Amino acid sequence: MSTDTWNPTQYDKFQREREQPFYDLVAMIQPSAGMRTVDLGCGTGKLTRQLHERLQARETLGLDRSARMLSEQDGTALPPGLTFRNETVEAFLERDGAYDLIFSNAVYHWIEDHPALLARLAMKLAPGGQLAFQVPAMQGDPSHLVADALSGEEPFASALGNWRRANTVLTADEYSRHLYRLGFAAPRACLMIYPHVLTNRDAVVEWVKGTLLAEYEKRMAPDLFARFVEEYRARLLPRFEDTRPFFYPFKRVLCWGQRA
Numbered sequence: 001m002s003t004d005t006w007n008p009t010q011y012d013k014f015q016r017e018r019e020q021p022f023y024d025l026v027a028m029i030q031p032s033a034g035m036r037t038v039d040l041g042c043g044t045g046k047l048t049r050q051l052h053e054r055l056q057a058r059e060t061l062g063l064d065r066s067a068r069m070l071s072e073q074d075g076t077a078l079p080p081g082l083t084f085r086n087e088t089v090e091a092f093l094e095r096d097g098a099y100d101l102i103f104s105n106a107v108y109h110w111i112e113d114h115p116a117l118l119a120r121l122a123m124k125l126a127p128g129g130q131l132a133f134q135v136p137a138m139q140g141d142p143s144h145l146v147a148d149a150l151s152g153e154e155p156f157a158s159a160l161g162n163w164r165r166a167n168t169v170l171t172a173d174e175y176s177r178h179l180y181r182l183g184f185a186a187p188r189a190c191l192m193i194y195p196h197v198l199t200n201r202d203a204v205v206e207w208v209k210g211t212l213l214a215e216y217e218k219r220m221a222p223d224l225f226a227r228f229v230e231e232y233r234a235r236l237l238p239r240f241e242d243t244r245p246f247f248y249p250f251k252r253v254l255c256w257g258q259r260a
Helices: 008-026 046-055 067-073 089-094 112-124 142-151 170-182 203-207 214-219 224-239
Strands: 034-041 059-064 081-087 099-105 125-136 189-200 244-256
Touching: 008 046, 008 089, 008 125, 008 244, 034 142, 034 203, 046 081, 046 099, 046 189, 059 067, 067 081, 067 142, 067 170, 081 203, 112 170, 142 203, 142 214, 142 224, 142 244, 170 189, 170 244, 189 203, 203 224, 214 224
Parallel strands: 034 059, 034 099, 059 081, 099 125
Antiparallel strands: 125 244, 189 244
């Protein structure tokens, strides 16, 4: 079973918390006139519009694998030069084209083998082109560890076809080394911890339902996924302090580099 389970309403429940890394990443970019830009994993496209307008780009293409997420742009008037396409990062990498900026706000963690991914992305840049991306670095957090453990137990393991979420994210220093080897003379990479103050610890489950758990949802029947979420909730919440409000430190790695 594989369906488009990305829900823009669920995703936007924590809109403010999800948007701040975007602004911090945009601040790392060196704007230039007439940029040709692509936003990989653009989601609903709301922030892609801001990227296009802030950079005053000649052309910005927003790509996302979820047609449901992109449907937010249906029937809306787009500024000149901005377009959207329902497409995966992998399909993008197979096409020709040189870009002045390849931007991505939290999508590469779904793709395995980041050294190979970075090498392929670098080949899509024009001379002087920039690569800017951020990925969540929560693989060691209980919110991810509990889902990993649960996916290996029945009846979920069989329903998932023994699929397990891969740990793809590198450390900030590993990203900087890889970028330097690929010809980015002065790459910047940093670990940022974003303080999310949620109503209570149960809100963490609502947070991950908009991202992490969507990958499990598309691989299960609805009734079994509901059971998965309830078991996940029962195991996860006792691992967090029961405070109101609940402080949820969310880690992300932000990277930027410019090729010679």
